[in-house]
Each structure stands twice: as structure tokens, then as C-alpha cells.
Amino acid sequence: MKNIIKLLSVSIVFILFSCDEHEREPIFKDNTIPSIIENVVVTPINGGLDIKYDLPNSSDLLYVKALYTTSNGEEAEVKASAFNNKLQILGFGDTNEKTVRLYSVDRSENVSEPITVTGSPLTSPVFLIQESMEITSDFGGARFTWENALNTPVSIELMSTNEQGELETVETVYTEQTATKSSLRGYESEPRIFAAVIRDRYDNFSDTIYANTPDKKLVPLFEQLIDKSGFNKVVLENDDNWDAWEGDYWFLFDDDMESIAHTLGTHPRPSILTLDLGVNVTLSRFTVHQRLSHGTAHAYGHGNPKTYNVYGAKELPDSDDLDDWILLKECESIKPSGSPIGTNTDEDIDHLYAGDEYTFDEATEIRYFRFAVYSTWDGSGYINLSEITFWGNIIE
Known part of the structure; x- marks a missing residue:
């Protein structure tokens, strides 16, 4: 019985292998040269050529290929399947006239006579x-x-x-x-x-x-990093609690991307944080880093702030109403690729680690700063983020 099983196993493997081999090559080969493509139209595009044509009436046609020389002098090839009647050549770095040879290729890998066309790409x-x-x-x-x-x-x-x-x-x-x-x-x-x-x-x-x-x-414009060691915590009546869960208010200003500030998610929007910068400054820019405590796991999601406004004041206003503060900037966190949550390109990840950066159009002297979040990337009620950093000029 064991010998029979072994024999059957070997036979099955042989059959599967044989089928695989037959699928890779046409069952019947011939030496018939396929017909050429016809009615070729060449349209210049930026850095390339769009080429359309009529396919030969042949069920044996496999693809059409184009042979050409790149701007760097190298021979190159582009293929288009028999299901298309067009192909595109890209990558030219100049607008000189190009010569392209077009061939029909059938399932027996027979190649037709060439059709030679020319065209001048538009600016790369x-x-x-x-x-x-x-x-x-x-x-x-x-x-x-x-x-x-x-x-x-x-x-x-x-x-x-x-x-x-x-x-x-x-x-x-x-x-x-x-x-x-x-x-x-x-x-x-x-x-x-x-x-x-x-x-x-x-x-x-x-x-x-x-x-x-x-x-x-x-000449670079003068600015300096605002020293976080001089910051003071301010809590106004309509401020949110940024010390929830594993978060802490001061983790936003510790230069450690592994630590976070976190809200409970029960405060009505906007969720506000207030900070005393410790000195009078005119801010030039600031960066906001999303939650990075688990690398990219929470990128562009999981309670990271999406839209927020920042406010300032030279003297602490008597009111906690944002209307009594100077609106410095309306901000929105941007994902470079625009792809859905959970799908991140290399450019998205580079931007994540660099942080969302905002510059100020006007040099407004302030000492007190308010960060008011209106929405999160995934619509979460809670908010978490890793760091906020400021640059500007200190007013002596």
C-alpha cells in the first residue's frame, strides 16, 4: 500500500509539473510572421509619446512592443497586451525627435516586420x-x-x-x-x-x-528655538484635561516622542490647552507631532488632531473666551498622499516624523499660547499627540 501511495504522489507531481510546463508555452508553435499594426497615431506628451494603433485581426496576437533609444542613449522596450490598442513611452529628458519601432508578437513569439514612427516629446x-x-x-x-x-x-x-x-x-x-x-x-x-x-x-x-x-x-531670517524649560502650565476654566490615561500635559514639552498628552474625550469641542511660554516672543513657526509612542501605528488616526486653531496674548486675558484672544493661525494637519486612514506612503511617514509645521505671517508679540482642537483624524472624541515645539524671537 505504501508503494502505491508513493507511486500516486510521484504521478500527481509529474502531471502538475507537466501542466505547468504546457501553460508556459503555446501548445502548437508555428513560424508564421504576424501581421503588422496599422493606422498608427503618435501624440506627444510631456516627457514621452502616446501611441495608438489598430491591431491585426488575429486571435494568435500576444502583444505589441515598442523599441526606442532613451535620452541617455540606452535601448529600451515597452510592451502592451493584445487587449489594448495603445501604449505609452515615458522618460524622455529632451524634446528631440524620437524614432520608435513597433512590432506585433504572437503566442509563438514570432515577430512582425517593424512599423517605424517618429515623434517629438513635449517638455519633460x-x-x-x-x-x-x-x-x-x-x-x-x-x-x-x-x-x-x-x-x-x-x-x-x-x-x-x-x-x-x-x-x-x-x-x-x-x-x-x-x-x-x-x-x-x-x-x-x-x-x-x-x-x-x-x-x-x-x-x-x-x-x-x-x-x-x-x-x-x-540671508536666513533670524529665529531661535524657544526653551521649553521656562514654560509654565496654565489651566483656564474651559480647558480640557490633557493628563488622561497614560498622558501628561508636560509630555508635550519634553522633547520625547515616546511620551504623549491625552484627553478623556468627554470635553466638548474645541479641546483647549493653555501655555505660558515664560517670555515674551514673536513666534516664527511651530510644529505639532502626532502620537509616535508606537511608531507609525497611530499615524493619521487614533485621536491625532486634524484641525485646530492657535491663539496668543501678551497679557493673560480676564476671560477664557477664545474671542478675547488673538487668533494666530487656523491649522489643518495634512497627509501628503491623501490616501485613506491605514494606508501610508513613504512620503506620509517622512511627514509624520517631521511633524506638521506652521509658520506665522505676522510677528505678533505674545507670552500666552492656546491650542484649540476642533477635530481628529478618525473622528475620535479623545485627543492624543506627542510634542509641540516653538521657534521665534525673544523680546528682551
Whole structure:
């Protein structure tokens, strides 16, 4: 009996293997060259060509392939199945005329005679982004802003000069969002060069982009990190309790992303926190970090604040009514990809760890700060977050 079972097992494996082999190759092979595609129409697009055609009337057709030379001089190939009557070639970094050879290929891997077409791509997305980029002075450094209307995946190298005066990459941003901005910070208020280079997945890259100034230099706006050790807790009548569960009010100001502040979720919106900064300041910017006590587990969800306003006052008002405070900024936490809760891109995660950053348009002198949350990412009644950090100028 054991021998019979072994024999049956071997037979089944042999049959399955044989079926697999037959599925990989056509049952009947021939040497008949397939018919060519017809009525080819080439439409230039940014960085590429859209090619449409009529397929030959053949049930044996497997795919259509295009052979061409990239802007970098390399031979490349694109395939489109027999269920489509079009293919797209992307990745050209110039607008020179391109020659494309199109072939029909059948299930026996027979290849037709070529159809040769030409077309000149429109401007590469890399250079469209380059044209839109602006580099301007920012607090502690420079701000880079650009438009990516085609949502092309690109990397953008943000650069400045090192101690030897050489230009080097300080940070690389990976993005495909429509409108994006980023800043390099941590520099003294002295003239220095900032620059950027844009690169796509096909290794096309822009010229080096500089600030639009005579000497290509910018002077970073002065700011300083506001020392958290001088902060004082203030609790007004309509403030929420930020010490609930494992949270603590002071965990928002301990520079530890593993600790959190947490509310019970029973307070009506907005949930407010009040802080004495300990000194009079004009704030330049602040960052809010979502809950990071479990890495990315709670990213863009789980009670993290979504919309909130921040208020300030030079002197502590007699009233706790927000209308008696100066509205400094209306804020909204942004997820770069816009994808649903639970789905995060690399860009989303990078943004999560960098924190939501907000700059102030006006230099308003304050000492007291209020953080009022109106909604959370997932609609939770409770709120939790890891850290709030401030930069600005201290008023002596």
C-alpha cells in the first residue's frame, strides 16, 4: 500500500509539473510572421509619446512592443497586451525627435516586420517643475516651493554650501504631490547659497536651481528655538484635561516622542490647552507631532488632531473666551498622499516624523499660547499627540 501511495504522489507531481510546463508555452508553435499594426497615431506628451494603433485581426496576437533609444542613449522596450490598442513611452529628458519601432508578437513569439514612427516629446516634467521652483529666505534657512502639475514621482535634492564653500545635498525630498514646499533650517542669518536639483526615475535631472538674486545668495531670517524649560502650565476654566490615561500635559514639552498628552474625550469641542511660554516672543513657526509612542501605528488616526486653531496674548486675558484672544493661525494637519486612514506612503511617514509645521505671517508679540482642537483624524472624541515645539524671537 505504501508503494502505491508513493507511486500516486510521484504521478500527481509529474502531471502538475507537466501542466505547468504546457501553460508556459503555446501548445502548437508555428513560424508564421504576424501581421503588422496599422493606422498608427503618435501624440506627444510631456516627457514621452502616446501611441495608438489598430491591431491585426488575429486571435494568435500576444502583444505589441515598442523599441526606442532613451535620452541617455540606452535601448529600451515597452510592451502592451493584445487587449489594448495603445501604449505609452515615458522618460524622455529632451524634446528631440524620437524614432520608435513597433512590432506585433504572437503566442509563438514570432515577430512582425517593424512599423517605424517618429515623434517629438513635449517638455519633460522635470523641467516643468524646475520652471516653477522658487527659493526664498525662511526662518533659519531657505524655503523651496514648486508645482508638479503632472504628479510625476521625483526626488528633489535641497542643497547649501558646507564649511569649505562647496555645494552639497543636505536633504532629499521624494514626492509626486501637486504643490509642495520644504525648508532647510538651522543656519545663521548670514548670506549663503541655497540650491536644488530635480531628478526623475529615468535619471533625467534639471539644471542646478538657485535663488533669484544677483549673487545667488540668501540671508536666513533670524529665529531661535524657544526653551521649553521656562514654560509654565496654565489651566483656564474651559480647558480640557490633557493628563488622561497614560498622558501628561508636560509630555508635550519634553522633547520625547515616546511620551504623549491625552484627553478623556468627554470635553466638548474645541479641546483647549493653555501655555505660558515664560517670555515674551514673536513666534516664527511651530510644529505639532502626532502620537509616535508606537511608531507609525497611530499615524493619521487614533485621536491625532486634524484641525485646530492657535491663539496668543501678551497679557493673560480676564476671560477664557477664545474671542478675547488673538487668533494666530487656523491649522489643518495634512497627509501628503491623501490616501485613506491605514494606508501610508513613504512620503506620509517622512511627514509624520517631521511633524506638521506652521509658520506665522505676522510677528505678533505674545507670552500666552492656546491650542484649540476642533477635530481628529478618525473622528475620535479623545485627543492624543506627542510634542509641540516653538521657534521665534525673544523680546528682551
